Amino acid sequence: MIEFNNKEYNSTSEIFFDIFNDKLKLMIIWYLKNNPLRFKELFECLQPITKKTLTIKLKELEQLNLINREVFAQVPPKVEYSLTEYGNDLKPLIDEILIWSQKYTKKFAKTIDEDLQ
Amino acid sequence: MIEFNNKEYNSTSEIFFDIFNDKLKLMIIWYLKNNPLRFKELFECLQPITKKTLTIKLKELEQLNLINREVFAQVPPKVEYSLTEYGNDLKPLIDEILIWSQKYTKKFAKTIDEDLQ
DNA sequence: CTGTATCCAACTCGATACTG
DNA sequence: CAGTATCGAGTTGGATACAG
Numbered sequence: 001m002i003e004f005n006n007k008e009y010n011s012t013s014e015i016f017f018d019i020f021n022d023k024l025k026l027m028i029i030w031y032l033k034n035n036p037l038r039f040k041e042l043f044e045c046l047q048p049i050t051k052k053t054l055t056i057k058l059k060e061l062e063q064l065n066l067i068n069r070e071v072f073a074q075v076p077p078k079v080e081y082s083l084t085e086y087g088n089d090l091k092p093l094i095d096e097i098l099i100w101s102q103k104y105t106k107k108f109a110k111t112i113d114e115d116l117q
Numbered sequence: 118m119i120e121f122n123n124k125e126y127n128s129t130s131e132i133f134f135d136i137f138n139d140k141l142k143l144m145i146i147w148y149l150k151n152n153p154l155r156f157k158e159l160f161e162c163l164q165p166i167t168k169k170t171l172t173i174k175l176k177e178l179e180q181l182n183l184i185n186r187e188v189f190a191q192v193p194p195k196v197e198y199s200l201t202e203y204g205n206d207l208k209p210l211i212d213e214i215l216i217w218s219q220k221y222t223k224k225f226a227k228t229i230d231e232d233l234q
Numbered sequence: 235c236t237g238t239a240t241c242c243a244a245c246t247c248g249a250t251a252c253t254g
Numbered sequence: 255c256a257g258t259a260t261c262g263a264g265t266t267g268g269a270t271a272c273a274g
Contacts (some may be wrong), residue, residue, distance in 0.1 A: 004226035012218035013147065015226060021140035022246075030130065039256055049246050055257060065225065067269040077254085086224065090216055096210035101129035104203055108182065109121035109132060139266075156236055170267050172237060193235040194274085 005018070019064060024057045029083065030091050032067065036082035066090075084097070129187075136181060141166070141174045148205055149184065150211050165221035 002009045009015050020026045024046070031037060031045045043054055059082060061067040066087040072078040083090075105111075119126045121129075126132050132224040137143045141163070148154060148162045160171055175198060185202040189195040222228075 001229040002222060002226050003229055008229070009226075011213055012222040015222055016214050016218045017140060017144050018145075023134060023138035023240090024247090028133050030134075043256095048248075050247095051257065052259085053247055070216070071256095077257085079256060086221055089220060093210060093213035093217055095167075096213050097133050098130055100134045100206055100210055101204060103133055103243090105119060105121070105129040107203065109119050109126075109129075112120055112125070113118040128257095141267090160236095165268080167268055167270095168237065169239085173267090180235085196236060209238095 023065075024053070025061055026090075028057060028061060029087055030065065030079075031092055032081060032087070033091055033094050036070075036080045038082070041077050042081065044095070055061050061087075133225070139174070141170070141179055142183075143207075145174060145178060145198075145209050146183065147211055147214070148199065149198060149200050150208055151199045154189075156196050156198070159198065178204075 001014070002012065002015065004015050006017070027046060028042065031042060034105065037045070039058075041052070042058075043049065046054065058067065058069070060071050064086075065084055068082050068084055070080045070082070072080070119129065119132065121132050124135070126135070144163060145159065148159060152195075154162070156171070159175075160166065160168065163171065175184065175186065179186050181203075182201055185199050185201055186197070187197045189197070
């Protein structure tokens with residue numbers, strides 16, 4: 001038995017599934033995988049999303065020690081988000097998402113034009 | 118641009134995030150990763166879950182070509198679910214989930230007894 | 235055992251307006 | 255620019271009962 005954030009789990013992977021049981025947190029990690037991004041940049045990457053929702057998800061990720069929040073004291077304000085060590089550790093997993101997606105897409109999806117990622 | 122199931126996506130990984138945007142489908146793949154399981158076995162693995170919800174998720178996974186459904190003509194009925202080739206391709210990703218979870222847990226969670234997975 | 239059918243509660247997330 | 259506040263729509267999934 002494992003205790004995490006006042007909840008109990010039977011296996012370590014249950015914690016992963018509990019953390020990433022929404023559609024947004026892992027996507028945010030995905031967009032931060034190569035470099036830090038500002039609030040506005042994430043906001044645009046994740047369209048359609050509202051500022052409220054993005055704010056909530058960023059706070060959750062920060063509390064989970066997966067991202068850092070850095071405030072620059074300037075006007076207009078600038079806030080940058082980046083991966084922590086434990087966020088960075090998700091990169092191999094992220095890479096596997098891309099590998100799988102490309103193979104799966106090749107088989108079952110139709111490419112409309114050539115701007116593949 | 119990519120078309121899949123009558124929806125449009127900008128990158129291949131968006132398809133992954135769209136498929137696995139619920140909390141259950143990837144967990145089902147997780148439990149099927151080593152061997153086929155019967156409906157009842159999945160039902161017990163995924164508690165708390167209702168039969169209705171499990172049925173819906175299994176159908177979705179079948180339509181996505183990620184699992185096979187095999188019916189044995191016997192009484193009482195027996196139905197087994199197993200990974201397809203494309204379900205199997207998720208194993209490296211699943212492995213990374215376990216690796217990450219173990220490291221993250223070691224740092225942030227508290228083990229109450231020794232039955233770790 | 236393996237589902238279906240109905241009803242409903244909870245939660246996530248979007249729309250919109252406003253603030254420092 | 256980077257949020258917060260309020261409201262509400264939509265979807266997911268649980269409770270329960272029933273069927274083949």
